[in-house]
Amino acid sequence: MADANHRQPELPLAANVNTLWSHLLVDELQRCGLSAVVICPGSRSAPLAFAFHAHPAITDYSIIDERSAAFFALGLARAQGKPVALVCTSGTATANFMPAVCEADAASVPLLVLTADRLPDDHDCGTQQVMNQMHLYGERVRWFHHLAQPEASVEKLAYVRALACRAMQLAQAPEPGPVHLNLPFRKPLEPVQLPPGTTDHVPAALLQQAPEALLGRQHGRPWNVLELAARPASAATVERFCELLDHANRPLILAGADALPASARETLRDFAAQWQIPLLAEPTSGLRHWSARGGELVATADAIIESGFYQQHGWPDVLIRLGRAPLLWTTQAMLRQLPAQCHQLQIGTGLRRADPLHQLAEQIVCDPATLFASASAHRPAQSSARQHWLELHQTTQQQAAAALQSALQEAGGELSAPGLWHELGCLLPAAAGLVVSSSMAVRNLDSFMCLHTEDLQVYFNAGLNGIDGIVSTAMGVAAGRRTDASSPTAPTLLVIGDVALRHDLGALLLAAELGIDLTVLVIDNNGGEIFEYLPSAGYGAVHDKHFATVDRTPLSAMLPRALTLHTISDWAQLRALLPACLHRPGLQLLQVPTRRRNDRRLRDQLRQQAAAAISATAPGSR
Secondary structure, eight states, X not given: OOOTTSOOOOGGGGSOHHHHHHHHHHHHHHHTTOOEEEEOOOSTTHHHHHHHHHOTTSEEEEOSOHHHHHHHHHHHHHHHTSOEEEEXXXXXXXXXXXXXXXXXXXXXXXXXXXXEEOOGGGTTTTOTTOOOOTTTTGGGSSEEEEOOOOOOSHHHHHHHHHHHHHHHHHTTSSSOOXXXXXXXXXXXXXXOOOOTTSTTOOOTTHHHHOHHHHHOSGGGOOSOOOOOOOOOOOHHHHHHHHHHHHTOSSEEEEEOSSOOOXXXXXXXXXXXXXXXXXXXXXXXXXXXXXXXXXXXXXXXXXXXXXXXXXXXXXXXXXXXXXXXXXXXXXHHHHHHHOOTTSEEEEEEXXXXXXXXXXXXXXXXXXXXXXXXXXXXXXXXXXXXXHHHHHHHHHHHHHHHHHHHHHXXXXXXSSOOHHHHHHHHHHHOOTTEEEEEOTTHHHHHHHHHSTTOOOOEEEEOOOOTTSSTTHHHHHHHHHHHHHTOTTOTTOOEEEEEEHHHHHHTGXXXXXXXXXXXXXXXXXXXXXXXXXXXXXXXXXXXXXXXXXXXXXXXXOXXXXXXXXXXXXXXXXXXXXXXXXXXXHXXXXXXXXXXEOOHHHHHHHHHHHHHHHHHHHHHHOOOOO
């Protein structure tokens, strides 16, 4: 007899073995924390679709295109900070997940990829929609498992539950990322009741034989739990770390694109203040657009590095690196010039290295929050050199900010990408989500929105393919943010270039289909601005056609009739329309036309003016 504390199975549970198998898998995934799934239509994956749709605690999204669905799931997982499941049928549908799986791998985003498959006897014999899906995503997943054929036995029911727990665990720790489960099913795929004596019939006696495996552990507990507590830094590591800093005259912290958890962010800020260390942070690190970021954070690093600051005042002698390798060109250039004597160390929870130039002297794998908190508790030796080093950065930042503000005001007039990013810093409300495209968008965000400290949540793909899936990712971010109890009504804005928008244009339809609220602002400069920085820019027609990709069909002519594109003609219209669009329901599309080569010229001019102003007023080196 089943325990009274167990949730009784619904009628479809025992329809057939496929239904049973999928129900148990989905139930256990939810017990382990899964709350959302993105399902692509298909026959072979039907058992999973029925099971996910029936679970009251899991939100199921239906997206037809597998590539778009995978990037949507990626954005959803980013916004929710936990795994999202992704389901498709067999065949090349599974291959369309590959770009997003690669992105999830590179950016450490937890995804649970569930691909349906046929049984082994359908392989290598010409059966339609069959291909080898074993280890399809290679080393890009944290774990792969090909499930056993569904079977109504006590042992196999426990196997499915244990497997679901392991998949959820390995998607989150020790290094978050995608996990791939390949699930073979044979017909019937729908919850069709089968008579006793048939192969896939589920006997009623199974409930008495295996009540716990069938119904799950009591009180909604997972089948098993994996505890991987964040590893604190050892006392010896903390002591060595503090000793290194005690002897440093010009320490520097460099935070890459990976956003730190709130606790680590705060302890890092306090650590930098305690030790008087300048903190250079990329805009997607979660440290920049934060009202409590502290006086040690240097937001104008782009202009400071460009000015020759380090050549004049000395290079860092200790460099603490967090997150991914720097994306920004000026920071990359600084790293290339660092002397060999600079002691570089990387701190993080994972083993992955962010060291393209192979300069690291040390890698500390631990919970950064505990290391920074322990180091902050240490009483650092008084150092006038460290204090002077920090004050130089702070003074120079003030000069850079004033120069940029003045130069942007002088630029005025014509719509431009640099001016747009400065305006966005003024217009975006607190708690807004900002999804930023790769290429020039994230670089202009760094250079021209650096003066603003409003609390924002910034999202950015690692950009393995630069512009792949950005609209779909933004749709997922917007959907995920809607479920965030702290800011369910805060708007989400995607800023994207015209080429990147064209690459994922079909994803705009997801907003209407899924009821997503998102404002998309496209900087339309008739091509890819970033290619203006490549040598190909000097090759005329071939550059324009195959790199910048200019003179395409106007965006307004490519959009479905259901979508309205608002074209901005001047700054006043932008200031009036953008705030209104951010708080309207549904999809809002804004087009800001600029001139590509003018954007590049103005960007270079503004950065050079800021760098020149720093150089002209720089205090003497010491």
